Amino acid sequence: EVQLVETGGGLIQPGGSLRLSCAVSGFTVSSNYMSWVRQAPGKGLEWVSVIYSGGNTYYAASVKGRFTISRDNSKNTLNLQMNSLRAEDTAVYYCARETIPAAGTVWFGPWGQGTLVTVSS
């Protein structure tokens, strides 16, 4: 059975750091494109970052330079290191498998249940 379980969310002060993890079962993280997508309270979905199977990483402009995506192949886990956190980073963070079968087409699934990050003093 395919399952993605995010952990690491919580309350953090502005300027602080937090590390999210996504434990995956049912498929191999390193053989897939894996992404983080966030959703601010009551708002829509926002793509955050992706790591390709080859190791290339990409970020949304809003988090570039502050967030780092990585994976732990031995644990089949996806990670997101978040530094210099801001109030506007407050959101539920989902990990998801990203499928890119050809240039110009991409979709997400399955998704984890999400972990809430609250940035507030």
Added chain:
Amino acid sequence: SYELTQPPSVSVSPGQTASITCSGDKLGNKYASWYQQKPGQSPLLVIYENNKRPSGIPERFSGSNSGNTATLTISGTQAMDEADYYCQTWAGTVVFGGGTRLTVL
């Protein structure tokens, strides 16, 4: 930057057909995907590459994409289909629409 526009809300009576639109510049030249999100749950892919259904998604869900508009159509809408729906495409980066709340009443 590229934007996708969805109506904030759509209402439909049970058993009727619901249509949710997603507009973007020359969107018909791109691929669109659709996600369903019920309260307190994570998103679920219901349509990819404009009109393909993942395994397990009921046949009443269908999609189309032409011109500047992609459309998610739910035929014979059921109460269980009440949810937020998001469109998504690729425009040099991943872009999501703002979401549409479907109410079945």
